[in-house]
Amino acid sequence: MSADAQVPESDDRKKFLYVNRRAPYGTIYALESLEVVLIGAAFDQDVSIAFFDDGVYQILKNQDTSGIGMKNFSPTYRALGDYEVTKLYVEKESLDERGLSPDDLMEITYEDEDDDWEEKPSIRVVERAKLSEIMAEQDVILSF
């Protein structure tokens, strides 16, 4: 599926984008953003999530919070496919600026009901300019 997959024209759902810009544990924004995404999934809208700036750290693999007394909520991102949240855009420049590559990110997948339930990656690494286009297409942007 291309990064700019469109919903059908007859679709009267709105396009919701959740923007995550902060690291997962220094503040509560990442966790409470995820809570909105999970609740919002029940409303049958066209949902995407974007990770940029320090937000890319939210979906790093092998997170270990045992030393800081906080719950490691990162496994929840891997369940997003079950909530039919299947478009997770990650900004390439934010990864580059932090010395990260797509291999450092968790494997997050969904089963594509339009393609015989084939398992497909939810994460789509896109360049900054592309992400800006994606943001321009949205009806509602919630940034945390």
Added chain:
Amino acid sequence: MKFGILVNEGPYTHQASDSAYQFTKVALEKGHEIYRVFFYNDGVNNGTRLTVPPQDERNIQNNWSELAKEHDLDLVVCVAAAQRRGILDESEAKRHSKDVDNIAPGFRISGLGQLIEIGIECDRLVAFGD
């Protein structure tokens, strides 16, 4: 135009709640509809009636309560965020065996679905925070 407002920061530390209040007030004066004001993250702290700021300062919580009364505004505090931060109404306080509630007049506690509903129903969702 039909607006929904999201306030993501608490009172005084951050200008978000003041700006949201000013925006809401002027939008109403200009004849727009405010569908709902939703308080999330530390924004839930705007909904406690127990704040006692110095008398020569603005009282942010009172401002909201009075605006709500005047315009029949729907001020909604997110329940999950509120429970983390100790904002309780009477039934929540009872349910969690707390000896007091602190929700301010005009505010009510409800779920995050109320925020999603703003996004679906309104022409614009205007968020105030960082």
